Amino acid sequence: MMKYSELTLLREGLRGHTGWRRAWRAPKLKPKYDVVIIGGGGHGLAAAYYLAKIHGVKNVAVLEKGWIGGGNVGRNTTIIRSNYMLPVNTRFYEHALKLWEGLEQDLNFNVMVSQRGVLNLYHSDAQRDAFARRGNAMRLAGVDAELLDADGVRKLVPGLDFENARFPIEGGLFQGRGGTVRHDAVAWGYARAADAHGVDIIQNCEVTGIDIANGAVQGVETTLGSINADKVAISVAGHTSEVARMAGIELPIESHVLQAFVTEGIKPLIDTVVTFGAGHFYVSQSDKGGLVFGGDLDGYNSYAQRGNFPMMHHVMAGGMAILPQIGRLRLLRHWGGVMDMTMDGSPIISKTNTSGLYLNGGWCYGGFKATPAAGWCLAHTIAEDKPHDLNAAYTVDRFYTGDLLDEKGVGPNPWIQ
Amino acid sequence: MAGSSFRLPSGGAIDRSSSLSFEFDGKSYRGFQGDTLASALMANGVRLFGRSFKYHRPRGIIALGSAEPNALVEMRGDARREPNIQATMVELYDGLVARSQNRFPSLRWDVMAVNQLASPFLQAGFYYKTFMWPASFWEPVYEKLIRRAAGLGRAAEAPDPDHYEHTHAHPDVLVIGAGATGLSAATKAAETGARVMVLDEHAALGGWLNHEDGEIDGAPYKAWLDRQVSTLETKENVEVLKRTSALGLYDDNMVLALERVSDHLPEPLAGCARQRLWIIRPQKIIVAAGAIERPLTFVNNDKPGVMLASAAQGLARCYGVAPGKRIIIATNNDGGHRTALTLQQAGIDVAAVADARETLSLCAEESQSAGIAVHTATMPQKALGGVEVSGVRLRGLTSEKTLDLDCDVIAMAGGLNPNIQLLSQGGKRPLWQEDIQAFTAEPSDDAISTVGACRGIYNLAACVEDGRLAGEAAARDLGLSSTAAPSVRIEPSAIDIAPVLEAPKPPGTRGKAFVDFQNDVTAGDIRLAVQEGYESVEHLKRYTTLGMATDQGKLANVNGLAVLADARNEALPDVGVTRFRPPYTPTSIGAFAGHHRGKTYQPIRRTAMHSAHEECGATFVEAGQWLRPRYYARPGEDMLTAIKREATAVRASLGVCDVSTLGKIDVFGPDAAEFLNRIYINNWLKLPVGKARYGVMLREDGHLFDDGTTSRLSDDHFFVTCTTANAGRVLAHMEHASQVLFPELDVVFCSATEQWCGVALAGPNSRAALSKLVDGADVSNDALPFMGVTETTIEGVPARLFRISFSGELAYEINVPWGAGNMLWRRIMEVGAEFDITPYGTEALSVLRIEKGHIAGSEIDGRTTAADAGLGRMMAKKAFIGKAMANRPGLTAASRPALVGVKPISTHDRLRGGAHFVAAPKAREQESLGWVSSTADSPAMKGWIGLGFLKGGTARIGERLFATYPLKDEMVEIEICSPIFVDPEGERVRG
Amino acid sequence: MAKPIYSSPLSHLSLSPRPSEQTAETSLADLGRVGFFHVLARKDKAAETAVQMGVSITPGQAAHLEGGGVAFPTAPGEWMIICAASTANEELSRWRVQLEGAAYISDQSHGRAALRLSGPYAARLLAKECTVDLHLSHLPTGSFAQTQLAGIGVLIHRISDTPSFDLYCYSGFADSFWHWLTDAGAEFGLQTYQKDQADG
Amino acid sequence: MHRIPCPWCGARDESEFQYQGDASVRRPNPEAENSDMSDYVYFRENPKGWHLEYWHHVGGCRQWLVVERNTATHEIKSARLARSGPEER
Numbered sequence A: 001m002m003k004y005s006e007l008t009l010l011r012e013g014l015r016g017h018t019g020w021r022r023a024w025r026a027p028k029l030k031p032k033y034d035v036v037i038i039g040g041g042g043h044g045l046a047a048a049y050y051l052a053k054i055h056g057v058k059n060v061a062v063l064e065k066g067w068i069g070g071g072n073v074g075r076n077t078t079i080i081r082s083n084y085m086l087p088v089n090t091r092f093y094e095h096a097l098k099l100w101e102g103l104e105q106d107l108n109f110n111v112m113v114s115q116r117g118v119l120n121l122y123h124s125d126a127q128r129d130a131f132a133r134r135g136n137a138m139r140l141a142g143v144d145a146e147l148l149d150a151d152g153v154r155k156l157v158p159g160l161d162f163e164n165a166r167f168p169i170e171g172g173l174f175q176g177r178g179g180t181v182r183h184d185a186v187a188w189g190y191a192r193a194a195d196a197h198g199v200d201i202i203q204n205c206e207v208t209g210i211d212i213a214n215g216a217v218q219g220v221e222t223t224l225g226s227i228n229a230d231k232v233a234i235s236v237a238g239h240t241s242e243v244a245r246m247a248g249i250e251l252p253i254e255s256h257v258l259q260a261f262v263t264e265g266i267k268p269l270i271d272t273v274v275t276f277g278a279g280h281f282y283v284s285q286s287d288k289g290g291l292v293f294g295g296d297l298d299g300y301n302s303y304a305q306r307g308n309f310p311m312m313h314h315v316m317a318g319g320m321a322i323l324p325q326i327g328r329l330r331l332l333r334h335w336g337g338v339m340d341m342t343m344d345g346s347p348i349i350s351k352t353n354t355s356g357l358y359l360n361g362g363w364c365y366g367g368f369k370a371t372p373a374a375g376w377c378l379a380h381t382i383a384e385d386k387p388h389d390l391n392a393a394y395t396v397d398r399f400y401t402g403d404l405l406d407e408k409g410v411g412p413n414p415w416i417q
Numbered sequence B: 001m002a003g004s005s006f007r008l009p010s011g012g013a014i015d016r017s018s019s020l021s022f023e024f025d026g027k028s029y030r031g032f033q034g035d036t037l038a039s040a041l042m043a044n045g046v047r048l049f050g051r052s053f054k055y056h057r058p059r060g061i062i063a064l065g066s067a068e069p070n071a072l073v074e075m076r077g078d079a080r081r082e083p084n085i086q087a088t089m090v091e092l093y094d095g096l097v098a099r100s101q102n103r104f105p106s107l108r109w110d111v112m113a114v115n116q117l118a119s120p121f122l123q124a125g126f127y128y129k130t131f132m133w134p135a136s137f138w139e140p141v142y143e144k145l146i147r148r149a150a151g152l153g154r155a156a157e158a159p160d161p162d163h164y165e166h167t168h169a170h171p172d173v174l175v176i177g178a179g180a181t182g183l184s185a186a187t188k189a190a191e192t193g194a195r196v197m198v199l200d201e202h203a204a205l206g207g208w209l210n211h212e213d214g215e216i217d218g219a220p221y222k223a224w225l226d227r228q229v230s231t232l233e234t235k236e237n238v239e240v241l242k243r244t245s246a247l248g249l250y251d252d253n254m255v256l257a258l259e260r261v262s263d264h265l266p267e268p269l270a271g272c273a274r275q276r277l278w279i280i281r282p283q284k285i286i287v288a289a290g291a292i293e294r295p296l297t298f299v300n301n302d303k304p305g306v307m308l309a310s311a312a313q314g315l316a317r318c319y320g321v322a323p324g325k326r327i328i329i330a331t332n333n334d335g336g337h338r339t340a341l342t343l344q345q346a347g348i349d350v351a352a353v354a355d356a357r358e359t360l361s362l363c364a365e366e367s368q369s370a371g372i373a374v375h376t377a378t379m380p381q382k383a384l385g386g387v388e389v390s391g392v393r394l395r396g397l398t399s400e401k402t403l404d405l406d407c408d409v410i411a412m413a414g415g416l417n418p419n420i421q422l423l424s425q426g427g428k429r430p431l432w433q434e435d436i437q438a439f440t441a442e443p444s445d446d447a448i449s450t451v452g453a454c455r456g457i458y459n460l461a462a463c464v465e466d467g468r469l470a471g472e473a474a475a476r477d478l479g480l481s482s483t484a485a486p487s488v489r490i491e492p493s494a495i496d497i498a499p500v501l502e503a504p505k506p507p508g509t510r511g512k513a514f515v516d517f518q519n520d521v522t523a524g525d526i527r528l529a530v531q532e533g534y535e536s537v538e539h540l541k542r543y544t545t546l547g548m549a550t551d552q553g554k555l556a557n558v559n560g561l562a563v564l565a566d567a568r569n570e571a572l573p574d575v576g577v578t579r580f581r582p583p584y585t586p587t588s589i590g591a592f593a594g595h596h597r598g599k600t601y602q603p604i605r606r607t608a609m610h611s612a613h614e615e616c617g618a619t620f621v622e623a624g625q626w627l628r629p630r631y632y633a634r635p636g637e638d639m640l641t642a643i644k645r646e647a648t649a650v651r652a653s654l655g656v657c658d659v660s661t662l663g664k665i666d667v668f669g670p671d672a673a674e675f676l677n678r679i680y681i682n683n684w685l686k687l688p689v690g691k692a693r694y695g696v697m698l699r700e701d702g703h704l705f706d707d708g709t710t711s712r713l714s715d716d717h718f719f720v721t722c723t724t725a726n727a728g729r730v731l732a733h734m735e736h737a738s739q740v741l742f743p744e745l746d747v748v749f750c751s752a753t754e755q756w757c758g759v760a761l762a763g764p765n766s767r768a769a770l771s772k773l774v775d776g777a778d779v780s781n782d783a784l785p786f787m788g789v790t791e792t793t794i795e796g797v798p799a800r801l802f803r804i805s806f807s808g809e810l811a812y813e814i815n816v817p818w819g820a821g822n823m824l825w826r827r828i829m830e831v832g833a834e835f836d837i838t839p840y841g842t843e844a845l846s847v848l849r850i851e852k853g854h855i856a857g858s859e860i861d862g863r864t865t866a867a868d869a870g871l872g873r874m875m876a877k878k879a880f881i882g883k884a885m886a887n888r889p890g891l892t893a894a895s896r897p898a899l900v901g902v903k904p905i906s907t908h909d910r911l912r913g914g915a916h917f918v919a920a921p922k923a924r925e926q927e928s929l930g931w932v933s934s935t936a937d938s939p940a941m942k943g944w945i946g947l948g949f950l951k952g953g954t955a956r957i958g959e960r961l962f963a964t965y966p967l968k969d970e971m972v973e974i975e976i977c978s979p980i981f982v983d984p985e986g987e988r989v990r991g
Numbered sequence C: 001m002a003k004p005i006y007s008s009p010l011s012h013l014s015l016s017p018r019p020s021e022q023t024a025e026t027s028l029a030d031l032g033r034v035g036f037f038h039v040l041a042r043k044d045k046a047a048e049t050a051v052q053m054g055v056s057i058t059p060g061q062a063a064h065l066e067g068g069g070v071a072f073p074t075a076p077g078e079w080m081i082i083c084a085a086s087t088a089n090e091e092l093s094r095w096r097v098q099l100e101g102a103a104y105i106s107d108q109s110h111g112r113a114a115l116r117l118s119g120p121y122a123a124r125l126l127a128k129e130c131t132v133d134l135h136l137s138h139l140p141t142g143s144f145a146q147t148q149l150a151g152i153g154v155l156i157h158r159i160s161d162t163p164s165f166d167l168y169c170y171s172g173f174a175d176s177f178w179h180w181l182t183d184a185g186a187e188f189g190l191q192t193y194q195k196d197q198a199d200g
Numbered sequence D: 001m002h003r004i005p006c007p008w009c010g011a012r013d014e015s016e017f018q019y020q021g022d023a024s025v026r027r028p029n030p031e032a033e034n035s036d037m038s039d040y041v042y043f044r045e046n047p048k049g050w051h052l053e054y055w056h057h058v059g060g061c062r063q064w065l066v067v068e069r070n071t072a073t074h075e076i077k078s079a080r081l082a083r084s085g086p087e088e089r
Ligand SMILES: Cc1cc2nc3c(=O)[nH]c(=O)nc-3n(C[C@H](O)[C@H](O)[C@H](O)COP(=O)(O)OP(=O)(O)OC[C@H]3O[C@@H](n4cnc5c(N)ncnc54)[C@H](O)[C@@H]3O)c2cc1C
Pocket: A038, A039, A040, A041, A042, A043, A044, A063, A064, A065, A066, A067, A068, A069, A070, A071, A072, A073, A074, A075, A076, A077, A078, A079, A080, A205, A206, A207, A208, A235, A236, A237, A238, A239, A243, A258, A259, A260, A294, A336, A337, A338, A339, A363, A364, A365, A366, A367, A368, A369, A370
């Protein structure tokens, strides 16, 4: 790998950038790998990187049906945080947040981790108590959290409507270490670093079948031919059900569309991430200047990567309800991504009944922040053939036993999660 | 030149008799009605409109209309300040104020232009490679700098004062674009009687017709245009929407369009919206959105003075403005020559045409014979000049000879891109047409057709015919016309165009050739991205930001693909295209949000007694969409004092509380009891008529869903109540049960929530008060015992009395028809006067129920089970929804936190909801044993009490633990107790 | 005992009666109380109920009832019957007897507010929120639609071509619904009033 | 924007409906094994393509509908009242 440093930057600047090399190779597909990872999203690429770097498993291929980062890692609203209530989740997402905190140096790639804080607004005493329960759980687990009253919120985000709101703002739960990360760069940074450890990143290679014999995985069928592999991991986010079906697995997952929106670039307006749960709206400002915002799922099974007007309307109305000064800012683009929604809102990182086949999925709309930890845990689970403590609870079994991890308490109705 | 007039002596659709004054960057100018801000400034010799995003390079206009990437200005001021508005889309009005943006201190002297000096180091993707040292510098230093430098305009600092609205429309035929093609389609469809809607972005309809002279059906363009428009506008079955942009094509062919109702005015007229979002569901869509000209890629092609040929032509023809004094046209097709001739006819000096094609076309010969020098096989190598263009260096494509010419405008004619943005939003790949060197898009659906220039048909007569056929076909499909379908469809004919968009850059040439003007993406950036492996078109876009600016690549995308194809050594169509997304043009958030904001963001539900509460001095609180009295403060009282007084009064004498918001459902039928038996965990078959029972429902997954009391009014009539928060969900759940799960049951039901309003009359004196209230009914303990129900009248109004109690006191719920609510409240206050009756709100209600250990929303948080909440014993043997799943080990584990009461050891200590139970008094790294769900400052218990869920549950009654609230650094020593603090034996409610 | 006095969910607005000289082209009235009954046919008894009611079931089409009142077939086996407030009690008793064994009736006379929107801009005004096509060709006089306007469930009954619509919404929403209508009508100079007894 | 052809009310916007998930699952006998019940409550085929699903017309006739819709293209093939009973695919 060509290291990025002040020196290389200076040299290339002066010689017209003729010396920059490829960030990752375009290797020829080999007939056999120790590990094949299906899905070149954030998770798949991170898993490949940690497999090679931590576990020394370097004969790895990441197979991506399109271009790496073209899935949800490249279309999400970039929020990272570890403000979860259930201990299993708090621990896992805090591990992710710690990895984010050192990621630039680790990858030698600026993924622009920006710990500008994440603020969740509350509008009633009951909501405050529910947030406090979560914040206190975080603090007990050693994670930062603050409970702000209305004045505290006003200081942080002066443009919020404190005068005329239908649901007056009483305060907010704030995690200062939360923030945003430059989403595409995460895919590219992991790809480049994994590639440097010898991982083959194969684009435009869709997996069409998973070969299993005698209860053990043998390899995969792809649009570029069959590949043998000792171990295969599924890490395809919104397409988890489709790919798992190739191995005969049915999951407690539905695929749903989540939309995202970006405005034209403007000078700095909002310095933190604000979420307005009562109005299905959350917003941050990208370094480029666009307000990036989103809301709830469109609310029906879909693989369409685009949304419809009802949710769009809800989101904008929610935005106007708390930030009435954004009325004249203009929407530049909106798009959708396909979410792998589990029935309790928490993920699955586990072995499967097929030996050598691993599953990472069910990330719902929250898997971007998980990326480093999901990759890290998946790599561990593959390399050791058993889960790490951090992901031991993220199994499919919990839906039978009832040991659910339902942060929101809405039950098995993904469309209203 | 600045200051001198570029207004042509004649021409343009402007009203020269109405002169308007306006301001740009603090300086006053004059223009005419019919001008845009751009044309008026150009007429005044202003060419510098803005600074680019990254390098802060000076920029002028390039395109006219919504494709303009450069001339973005800040409009209006204060709360109406609008950033990034295309000067080319702003209609001039008297008193208009605009400013340039992204510059300091002024547009001409922008210090940030030093970025250009650093530009060798600001190549595409430089962010990802740098700012990493030292690690701690990214957020506090680098990111702040980057954020400040980024972004273009500034948002308003106060709430938007204007009003927005939506309107739904259902035309038979929607025509998008009112150029020659669209108008012809609309006219034809309208003739058949179809309901037609035709919309166009501009105030003036006609599209390209306004740019040229010619004849259609023997009439001059202008006459033809006026006739079409006036016919359409007078037809009752036609709606013509000007200033209206189609934004997106959504599922089931819904189209969103934005009408700029008032943006051409200083302020919206009274009662009128600033903008209106049209939500259109047409049967048929005809896309006649025309085509957009392409720029050419050469060094310094971003200097003010370099513009599209169509823009130069539009300035002259639509606004009577000379784009400059001396013009050189660079073209790869006949379009440039047509512009040359049109401009020359308008009296503008066209010095030369550089034509990339090797041979002279007929059109090029016309230029020549008009005295314009034509250089074949020639492209501009570089624009010359300082801030603005002062000349061009032409270079032969084969001869490599260069020629410097003076000029102040370089007009680029790179061929046309059919305007396929709307059509490809659905994700369908555009198709490359070799014949016209451009992409077209096939509609995804029979209900949509694309016509005219939008389909690559550039011959005007053919466009008009194409539109006509489409209008007729739409009517035919709708059954409104019986004409036969034509046997052949008009197809685009090949055009004479040189397949080059980028001028060769001889080795050693310095300077930047721009592809995406606004985002400062150069041809060099694209090649660098490919070199680094970001060669997929989507990677290229994200790495360089090509096509990500406010114009979404309307000008940049195809030119970018040409460079990409060259760098990858592939054919242009083989490198793929990025995905178009809505909206077609940037659209205000206010317009999408629509009317409902501020207090009307969501409807407010008022109970029947709302006015009475107002008179009693209630402070209201949102309960979902309802407003409920939270407390009734007396003068000088704060909230906590009022709550305590109210709660005390209930326990001491008498209180009244509006409980109208509870969900109420009338359930009828021989199988009503069986139905309830299946949806509640407890038994209903044997409930006698005239009795109420507390019921609990589970979700199918075994968790607590809702609770409430349900009464049997007759054998086959039950009256279900559920919580305010869940009223809608419970009804839906019951509809699922009856329509989907148990259709065999003979049961019907409907909501009665707003048929009946209700109050709780609670306190030891409630019976005495009630007996005075009712028209003579016997309400003694014998006649109406605990959980008894009876029907009577109050002042002649039918009333239902329920002897139920949430507060734990002797209490009644009284229901009367909604319209009698105020009467009921007034009567209760009258009969209660002797008992010092106290209205109480939701806060006191909550105190009372916590004292009594009744669960509510905070305890039913979607994760708790009936057993967790101490209701496990209610689960009957019979089958009911949720039973099987409630028996899973995870839901029955003994270690699950279960409901307990909790009180501080020291009566001075306060308990807070959301605190956690821990074993030891340290703030961190402690296992949470459970949490406090609800708390109250209890007058009855003389201190704080709470309900919570604790591992081990009631088995731990008597234990001392800690309630910790690290968010406030609080640690309170507590004792676990029974959740029922007041009257555990239930004597009061039965008394 | 005096005849019970009920108030409309909009009585707090203190609307004035219709001006004798009507200036407004487009107007909105609070119709006050009406008789409103939700008829729920028992399982497999929708047809029998229809016969008893003397109506044929055409979804979307209001049916006039013998003896007064209108019935809206709002769902399979369900109708809303609307009649004048003055006869509501008698009508309710009559229907309970007539439909005995075939259907149940939930009295909703207080559950709904009734408004009338009339005049040339009436459809244009409703179209600001109404996702259902209100064009005469689609919603002719005498037909109705149950839908949502401004987040509020509304039954829209077209009563004349002019156009004129009767609107029924849940009582708790009446105030919000009214305010939305008057806001949306501002640009059309909407006039508001309370229906006086003499009004049809 | 989906337009759902409600068999009672006619074609209406999706915003009048509440989606209610996969309609191909069948509730087992309530006394069935836990695992059958778990399959019913949680496990879904989640196809990319045609899907039978419930939509509850809360803003109209309040009927539960079974709609056949394509999750990849959002096309709708049919809608019928759920109360008319199961219908095999
Ligand atoms: C609009 C939106 C907003 C979001 N906001 C946030 C947020 O703010 N914070 C947060 O934490 N999370 C957020 N998320 C969720 C987050 O983006 C995802 O959970 C996460 O990115 C999923 O992991 P991934 O990066 O590996 O997935 P992806 O990037 O989707 O990777 C999966 C890859 O698998 C590939 N693939 C699929 N099938 C095959 C096959 N058969 N063969 C080969 N390859 C295949 C896909 O092409 C894709 O590239 C958001 C998601 C969306 C859509």
